[in-house]
Amino acid sequence: MxxxxxxxxxxxxxxxxxxxxxxxxxxxxxxPQTVRQTDNTRRAAKTFGAASRKGALIRSAFTPELDIHPDRMLVNRLNSYIVAAGRNNHAGLKGFRFNGHTGLSKFFGKLPVFSNDGKLHIPPQPLTTCEDAVRMEIKVIASRIDFSTRTVSGTDTARINIDLIRPVQHFHQFEGADLWINVPGKGTLVVVVQIKFFWEDFDIRDRKFEVADILTVVEDKPLLAPLTKTAPRKKLTPMPAEPTCNTAPIQNGQPLIQRE
Known part of the structure; x- marks a missing residue:
């Protein structure tokens, strides 16, 4: 090289x-003049290609909405994360950091919880803060991604600003909050939580205080066909037996008259 x-x-x-x-x-x-590939190398190249396409789709969905600067190794880290998660294991994306230097666990003792109705609940807790910051911004970014068709059907964001106590303290007692997002459509819902700190009007450009992690992944549940009730079979009533008639005995083609 x-x-x-x-x-x-x-x-x-x-x-x-x-x-x-x-x-x-x-x-x-x-x-190289010649490339020799075995079955294992072909299989590894196919797996890496699929992970690379999926990683590019995820980056195209979230990069325009991120307010932080991801690290230079984002592409390689994301592809490796997808390969380690396994094929079609979208839930394995949970925990990935767009900024590899810092994660949500540094600032949240209790991680936010996302529910299927679109609510992000941040529990009350003391928050770790940047000592020079006067404001903390929490932003949730949710994107609906259809990995089968490689399309992004929609993205929604919500944010909350927390005024930090002055004089500056390393911990701020947070009373909790709820953020709501709505991303209808078909596909997997990927939810990212971002944290930034600000001075008066300027954000603090420090990679140790910029966070954007995939908090959760919600799979799209296929709709089940409703069960149709079949009408019960009607019971067939048996035909009535034919009445038996007693015929008079016949002899030589003439009715026989019985004498008493």
Missing amino acids: AILDAMMPFTGKLGNVISYKRNGKHCLRTV
Whole structure:
């Protein structure tokens, strides 16, 4: 691997040379002449490709709504997280951090709880705060993603601002709050909770105090067909027996008259 140090760096393929950016540096590598793949490498490439497409869909749904700067390794971390969760295990996305340096557990002793009716409940508790902040913003972002069709049907957000006590303290007693979101449609509902701190009118750009975690994932439950009641079968009544008639005996084609 070579490092490109030029006035006009580029990314992409040029002949048999590939230029790419890694950790803020432009690197070069050559294209191998032959690529030998086994069944395991083909299977791993297929799994990674599916995870990469799913990760790109998640980023396209949430990145426009995030007010923090994710770390540079977001793409690789998200793809690895999806691969570790397993195929079609959307619930395995829970706990992923868009900012790998800080998580919700740093500020919440009791994590928020999301219910299926669209309510995010933040329990009363002392909150860990930034010592220079005068305001704490909590934002919930919910997006409805259909992973089968690779579409995002809708996104909704809600936020609350908490005025911190002055003089500044490291803990703030929070009385609790409820935030509501509504994202109708088909697909999996992914809920992200974001935390930011502010001075008077400026947000504190410190990666240790910027949070955006996937709190929960709610699968779309398929509608069950209603059960139809079948009419009970009617019981068939037996036909009445035919009456038996006593005929007079016949002899030589003439009725026989019995004498007493």
